[in-house]
Every structure is written in structure tokens, then in C-alpha cells.
Amino acid sequence: MSDSCCGTIAVEIEQFTTPQQTTSGQAGDLPVVVIGAGPVGLAAAAHLTERGIDFLLLEAGDRVAASVAQWGHVRVFSPWKYDIDAAARRLLEADGWTAPDADWLPVGAELIDDYLAPLAKLFGDKVRLGAKVTAISRLGYDRVRTAGREEVPFLIRLEGGEELRARAVVDASGTYTSPNVLGASGLPAHGEGAVFVDHALPDVLGADRDRYEGKHTLVVGAGHSAATTLLALAELENTPITWAIRGGSAGRTYGGGDADALPARGVLGTRLRAHVDSGRVTLLTGFFTHRVGESEAGIEVISRDPAGHEQSVRVERIVSATGYRPDHSITSELRLDLDPVLGSPRQMAPLIDPNQHSCGTVPAHGVDELAHPEPGYYAVGVKSYGRAPTFLMATGYEQVRSVVAALAGDWEAARDVQLELPETGVCSSNLAEAQEQRVGLATGISGGLLSAPLPLATVSASSGGCCG
Structure with missing residues (x-):
């Protein structure tokens, strides 16, 4: 019981544990919505395809991997062998695709043309371009309402006003559109x-x-x-x-x-x-x-x-x-447990803290570390790292493999997280x-x-x- 200005009211206390079942009832018949058609979002789509789970992939830009296209002239330091998700590779090769030279360092444009665009093509109309998500909630539920919450669908509102429903949300929208300020204290510099x-x-x-x-x-x-x-x-x-x-x-x-x-x-x-x-x-x-x-x-x-x-x-x-920071404004009506420093899932923070880790020393992690008190919502990829600059594509691929396995109910696979990253020479x-x-x-x-x-x-x- 708790006292308030309006008298004595009952307060329901929830114990946050990773849900063994993401949604049930009417929500279970709906697709999983993936936000962002970049490398990690498309990898999620590949794993969902292999698992036979219906999905819809929403990309805010007018092309696949619109953020990658912004740095299309830049060559990544990781060769192709680290840049291609395993499930995506299997789907592409089954369609007759030939992988690029494993040791070649692609520029962003090559990453799109030789990998991401052909991958997205396999998913047909499950990929929607120009579909910017402006808000995510639960159908009929604001953040305060508890009873039965996990049994209703997610409600996803798009910029044009259209609303979609989903059994789960995999948010791979990234951070590229929300850069840090120039000022030194986390605040904009004067002027x-x-x-x-x-x-x-x-x-x-x-x-x-x-x-x-x-x-x-x-x-x-x-x-x-x-x-x-x-x-x-x-x-x-x-x-x-x-x-x-x-x-x-x-x-x-x-x-x-x-x-x-x-x-x-x-x-x-x-x-x-x-x-x-x-x-x-x-x-x-x-x-x-x-x-x-x-x-x-x-x-x-x-x-x-x-x-x-x-x-x-x-x-x-x-x-x-x-650098960049995550924009969590679209999830203001969801129950997220975010680290107060990094803005990552709270359980992720000690694994990626840039005061302790660099990209080559981040330990393997998956659905348990990415989970929130909101069953069925997962921020993955660079957005899951909040303001930590230690992310690598290969890390995001393992994240979505684990999350999709959990959505399929295969918790043994979901928790069998494995990640091999190259050392940086300075990380340790x-x-x-x-x-x-x-x-x-x-x-x-x-x-x-x-x-x-x-x-x-x-x-x-x-x-x-x-x-x-």
C-alpha cells in the first residue's frame, strides 16, 4: 500500500525477469516488427526467415541501409569475413549469391551493393522503405497500466499516422541520426x-x-x-x-x-x-x-x-x-530499464563500459542482457550500446541471432552466445x-x-x- 495525495492506493510491484514467452493470445499471430534496414536489422530479418517467423522490416530512409549510404565513401577496417551475418550468408548463397573476397575491406557503398541490397531483395515486400517509426506502445495500454500488458500487441505509429501491430519489436534503428553535441560537457557549446x-x-x-x-x-x-x-x-x-x-x-x-x-x-x-x-x-x-x-x-x-x-x-x-547517442523518445510509453550513464540496457552496461572495454574485449552477450521489463521489445545493434563507442557489426549479428532464437522459443540456442572478436592491440x-x-x-x-x-x-x- 502507498499513500498519495488522493488517498491510500494499492501499488502493484513487478519482479523483472526475462520472459520465457514473449507474447500470447492475439499478439502471437502478428508479425515481429524490425526497425531499421541496416546490417543488424537485415540480419534479424535473415534469422527470422530461417526460423519461419513472420516479420515486417521498417526503414525510415528511401533506400536500404540509408545511414550506411551516408558514409558510402568510407572503407571499414573489418574485412568481409567479419561483416556478413551467418544466416544472411546462408540465404544469399541458396539464392545463387557469391560472397566477396573474405579479406577485402569494403567501403560503405560496397557493403550495400554487394551484400545488404541483395539480402533485402530476398525479403520482398516485407521490407518497407520510407516508413519512419515515431512511437511504440502497447495497444490500449500506456506505460502505467500493468495487468495483462504482455498479452496485448505492440502498437507502432509511423510518421504519416499509420499504425501497425506486432507481437514483438526488434529495434535496430541505430544512432546515426542523433549525433553528440560539439560542447565539452554534454551540452551544446554556446553559439x-x-x-x-x-x-x-x-x-x-x-x-x-x-x-x-x-x-x-x-x-x-x-x-x-x-x-x-x-x-x-x-x-x-x-x-x-x-x-x-x-x-x-x-x-x-x-x-x-x-x-x-x-x-x-x-x-x-x-x-x-x-x-x-x-x-x-x-x-x-x-x-x-x-x-x-x-x-x-x-x-x-x-x-x-x-x-x-x-x-x-x-x-x-x-x-x-x-560520437552518437541513442534516441529513446519513440519508446517513452514502454517500460525500459536503461543504464543511467550509457543509456544501454542496464545489464549490458558493465559489459560495454568504455572505461573498462574497447570493441575487442566486449564479452559475448544476448537476449538476457538485452531484455527489458517490457516483454518482447529489444534494442539491438549500436543502439543497444547507448553512448558506448565499442560496437562492432559482428556483435550485433550475435545479438539478433540470440533474440530471434528466444522469439522462436529456443532458449537453449538463445543463451548459447558465442562471439570471437579481433583484439585491437590497445584494448587490454x-x-x-x-x-x-x-x-x-x-x-x-x-x-x-x-x-x-x-x-x-x-x-x-x-x-x-x-x-x-
């Missing part, structure tokens, strides 16, 4: 909204070349996305480059070099270090973006560190590669140094859907895709 800022991975050597060539550009962030943009800018003549990070050293971005199990990722840091050492890239450490302002003389960016010390730089362009041996550098550090996509990328211009077919 940030009034000054145009490009977010991570502009096509510096292609479509966006005219915007950057010959322009002094500031890149803010210490993740792989920042490194990628810096390397691309270094290819442009007469283009001054300044790189700002909050840490006192760029060692975390430089990574493991030759010790990295993914050679392209090691090369990324090695080449960036060479540009800094040569003076091609000017590195500003201890830079906490506080204020930005624009005038005829250019854009002034002012840093104010926690001690109140200021430094400033005047530039013509800004690229904010400060240099963890203490990396942790020190992470304090207040702005990170890029780092491990997002693209793992960590290399600019297309630095990789040629003759080089085998590992270096320029």
Missing part, C-alpha cells in the same frame, strides 16, 4: 546552433571536396571517425588542419599499430600519428569546446577547461566527430593508459556500424585493402 557544423565522415575527397579544399578545418573528436576525416583532409593541398581532443594525449586514437589484429585499424592510427609528427595536422590537447562564434574573419572556437583556462582557434570549417595491454585518456574524451563512431573506417582514397585494389 553552436548558430554556426554550421558538419558531423562525422563528410565526403572530403568526393562530393564535399569543394567545401573543404583550401579551407582551414577543425576536427573535434578522438575516435576513428575523426581519424578518418583527418587523413582525408591531409590529402588536400593547401588545406590547413587542426585537430582538437579533450585528452592530454592522442595515444588512444593512434591505437595498437602493428599489434592490432585488424591491420587496417592499426594503419589508421599509425598514419595519423605521422601527420601530427610532421606538422601536417596541428594537434590541440586539453581542448574543451565552450563557445563558437562566426564573423567575417571566420569561426572562432574557444575552449575552457575545468580549471577555467582558455585557448582558441580560428577556422573556416568545423567537423564534429564527437594498454587499458590503464586508454582509460586515463578517455576522461572527458569526445569519441567518434569508433565501433558503430562501420567499426572504424579508412578513407577510400587511401586504399587501392592493388594494396589488398590494408594500406595506401
Whole structure:
């Protein structure tokens, strides 16, 4: 019993455990709705197909993998052998598809053209484009109502007003459309909204070349996305480059070099270090973006560190590669148990905490760690990692394999989670140094859907895709 302003009322207390049965009754006859037709969402569709579970895949963009298309010019550091989901491979090969060279490093456009688009084609009209989800709830239930909740369908509302029903929801919508701010304290820098800022991975050597060539550009962030943009800018003549990070050293971005199990990722840091050492890239450490302002003389960016010390730089362009955060607004009427720091499922947080882990040291996890008090809703892929930059595509593939097995009632398979990830060369041996550098550090996509990328211009077919 509990006292309230309206008198004494009964309060029902729920014990949160992973449900053995996702939904029942009328909901059980409905499809599973997958949100997002990127690599992880399409992998979920492949596993649902193999399990014989009806589904509908909703993609907000006007094409499959619309977010991947935004960085289509970028080469991922993980070769094809890490980029293709096992169930997706089986379905494609049964249709006559031939896998790309396992050791080749695809650019985003190749990831779509040679893998994701052919995979989506297998699912026909189960994939709906231009279907942006704006809200998810339970049919006839707001977040407060409890009795019988798990027996009613999910209600999914689309941007145009259409409403759909589902027995379960697999949310692979990602974080690409919700980047972090430029400001150092998690808040927008003063004036940030009034000054145009490009977010991570502009096509510096292609479509966006005219915007950057010959322009002094500031890149803010210490993740792989920042490194990628810096390397691309270094290819442009007469283009001054300044790189700002909050840490006192760029060692975390430089990574493991030759010790990295993914050679392209090691090369990324090695080449960036060479540009800094040569003076091609000017590195500003201890830079906490506080204020930005624009005038005829250019854009002034002012840093104010926690001690109140200021430094400033005047530039013509800004690229904010400060990472991404999940947008949970569409699930405000669902009962989610989110970690208060990362915004990931609470049980996931200690496994992916960037103060303790990098992408190569995240342990295997599946449906139990992804579950919420809302039976049948699972955020998967990079969205499940919240603000942790430690995600790899292979991790997302194992997540959806486990979740779909649970939806099929195969709990033995669902809980048999296995994940083999390549070491980064810095994740374990240099963890203490990396942790020190992470304090207040702005990170890029780092491990997002693209793992960590290399600019297309630095990789040629003759080089085998590992270096320029």
C-alpha cells in the first residue's frame, strides 16, 4: 500500500525477469516488427526467415541501409569475413549469391551493393522503405497500466499516422541520426546552433571536396571517425588542419599499430600519428569546446577547461566527430530499464563500459542482457550500446541471432552466445593508459556500424585493402 495525495492506493510491484514467452493470445499471430534496414536489422530479418517467423522490416530512409549510404565513401577496417551475418550468408548463397573476397575491406557503398541490397531483395515486400517509426506502445495500454500488458500487441505509429501491430519489436534503428553535441560537457557549446557544423565522415575527397579544399578545418573528436576525416583532409593541398581532443594525449586514437589484429585499424592510427609528427595536422590537447562564434574573419572556437583556462582557434570549417547517442523518445510509453550513464540496457552496461572495454574485449552477450521489463521489445545493434563507442557489426549479428532464437522459443540456442572478436592491440595491454585518456574524451563512431573506417582514397585494389 502507498499513500498519495488522493488517498491510500494499492501499488502493484513487478519482479523483472526475462520472459520465457514473449507474447500470447492475439499478439502471437502478428508479425515481429524490425526497425531499421541496416546490417543488424537485415540480419534479424535473415534469422527470422530461417526460423519461419513472420516479420515486417521498417526503414525510415528511401533506400536500404540509408545511414550506411551516408558514409558510402568510407572503407571499414573489418574485412568481409567479419561483416556478413551467418544466416544472411546462408540465404544469399541458396539464392545463387557469391560472397566477396573474405579479406577485402569494403567501403560503405560496397557493403550495400554487394551484400545488404541483395539480402533485402530476398525479403520482398516485407521490407518497407520510407516508413519512419515515431512511437511504440502497447495497444490500449500506456506505460502505467500493468495487468495483462504482455498479452496485448505492440502498437507502432509511423510518421504519416499509420499504425501497425506486432507481437514483438526488434529495434535496430541505430544512432546515426542523433549525433553528440560539439560542447565539452554534454551540452551544446554556446553559439553552436548558430554556426554550421558538419558531423562525422563528410565526403572530403568526393562530393564535399569543394567545401573543404583550401579551407582551414577543425576536427573535434578522438575516435576513428575523426581519424578518418583527418587523413582525408591531409590529402588536400593547401588545406590547413587542426585537430582538437579533450585528452592530454592522442595515444588512444593512434591505437595498437602493428599489434592490432585488424591491420587496417592499426594503419589508421599509425598514419595519423605521422601527420601530427610532421606538422601536417596541428594537434590541440586539453581542448574543451565552450563557445563558437562566426564573423567575417571566420569561426572562432574557444575552449575552457575545468580549471577555467582558455585557448582558441580560428577556422573556416568545423567537423564534429564527437560520437552518437541513442534516441529513446519513440519508446517513452514502454517500460525500459536503461543504464543511467550509457543509456544501454542496464545489464549490458558493465559489459560495454568504455572505461573498462574497447570493441575487442566486449564479452559475448544476448537476449538476457538485452531484455527489458517490457516483454518482447529489444534494442539491438549500436543502439543497444547507448553512448558506448565499442560496437562492432559482428556483435550485433550475435545479438539478433540470440533474440530471434528466444522469439522462436529456443532458449537453449538463445543463451548459447558465442562471439570471437579481433583484439585491437590497445584494448587490454594498454587499458590503464586508454582509460586515463578517455576522461572527458569526445569519441567518434569508433565501433558503430562501420567499426572504424579508412578513407577510400587511401586504399587501392592493388594494396589488398590494408594500406595506401
